[in-house]
Amino acid sequence: xxxxxxxxxxxxxxxxxxxxxxxxxxxxxxxxxxxxxxxxxxxxxxxxxxxxxxxxxxxxxxxxxxxxxxxxxxxxxxxxxxxxxxxxxxxxxxxxxxxxxxxxxxxxxxxxxxxx
Amino acid sequence: xxxxxxxxxxxxxxxxxxxxxxxxxxxxxxxxxxxxxxxxxxxxxxxxxxxxxxxxxxxxxxxxxxxxxxxxxxxxxxxxxxxxxxxxxxxxxxxxxxxxxxxxxxxxxxxxxxx
Numbered sequence: 001x002x003x004x005x006x007x008x009x010x011x012x013x014x015x016x017x018x019x020x021x022x023x024x025x026x027x028x029x030x031x032x033x034x035x036x037x038x039x040x041x042x043x044x045x046x047x048x049x050x051x052x053x054x055x056x057x058x059x060x061x062x063x064x065x066x067x068x069x070x071x072x073x074x075x076x077x078x079x080x081x082x083x084x085x086x087x088x089x090x091x092x093x094x095x096x097x098x099x100x101x102x103x104x105x106x107x108x109x110x111x112x113x114x115x116x
Numbered sequence: 117x118x119x120x121x122x123x124x125x126x127x128x129x130x131x132x133x134x135x136x137x138x139x140x141x142x143x144x145x146x147x148x149x150x151x152x153x154x155x156x157x158x159x160x161x162x163x164x165x166x167x168x169x170x171x172x173x174x175x176x177x178x179x180x181x182x183x184x185x186x187x188x189x190x191x192x193x194x195x196x197x198x199x200x201x202x203x204x205x206x207x208x209x210x211x212x213x214x215x216x217x218x219x220x221x222x223x224x225x226x227x228x229x230x231x
Contacts, residue, residue: 036222043120043207044159046224090158103161103172104150104220106210 004025004093006107013081014115023091023108032094033074034104035065039087047089050074061085078109086114118143120210120223135195135202137226140156141210148191149220150183153205165191172215198230 003026013019016078024115025031032051048059055067065076074091092104121140129135141148146167151159158216164172165185168226185191195202204228209220 034219041227043224044209046219046221049219075166092159103175104151104159105161106151106158108158 002093002104002105004091004107006089006091006110009108010111012113012115016041016080019076019078019081019085019111019112020087021091023074023076023107024072024110025091025093026072027093031074032090033065033067034092034094035059035074036092037061037075037087038088038090038109044090047076081112081114083114085116086112088092088112097098120208120221121153122206122208122223122226126227126229127190128227128231129198130231131199132197135198135230136206137193137195137206137228137230139191139193139208139210139223141191141208142221144212144215145210145221147218147220148185148212149209149211150191150193151207151209153207153225155204159175159207162193195228198228203230206208 005024007022034049035047037047038044047063048057048065050057050067058064063078065074066076088109090109091107093103120142123138148165151163152162153159161175163176163183168187180196183195205225207225210222211218211220
């Protein structure tokens with residue numbers, strides 16, 4: 001069965017420091033991979049996505065992620081974190097249904113705190 | 117282009133009442149997905165609909181929950197005889213038609229509280 005694991009429930013980094021949020025997936029075929037961000041009381045905003053092609057994808061707000069098939073990972077990175085990046089981050093895999101992304105399977109989420 | 121709209125944003129129900137959650141997809145989108153987020157958890161898929169069709173309801177509880185996406189009007193997630201365990205945030209997402217890789221865009225959610 002498809003699954004997504006985000007090993008880190010909470011991460012705290014200092015403003016200006018680099019960030020890496022981990023995501024591992026289990027899926028039999030080529031996955032569609034996503035990172036979403038959720039601020040408190042809000043909906044989910046798409047940061048970036050991987051469907052195929054270049055394994056390093058760029059997203060909004062200075063985020064990037066790298067797909068590593070050999071490690072079944074899709075880690076999210078940012079070189080310098082801003083206080084406004086404090087939020088909850090979700091990794092998701094699209095369970096393909098006849099080419100459409102179908103349902104998304106989400107990880108448990110990682111809460112990011114940013115220290116001044 | 118307006119985003120995915122959901123209403124109400126907050127809903128309070130007493131045990132045994134019915135809850136109706138509405139979702140209007142983005143313009144031009146004909147695929148709708150419902151997800152539930154329990155406190156301190158990630159989102160869990162419930163159902164995937166296209167106009168007048170349920171495509172995948174593998175995440176829907178077997179009883180009390182139903183969903184529809186009529187030819188005209190919003191998609192509705194209905195919960196009958198609500199219980200306290202139904203308290204959660206319910207998110208709707210939509211994507212364009214066609215058999216292509218498409219991104220799902222999420223609405224702001226409806227936060228249901230069952231007293």
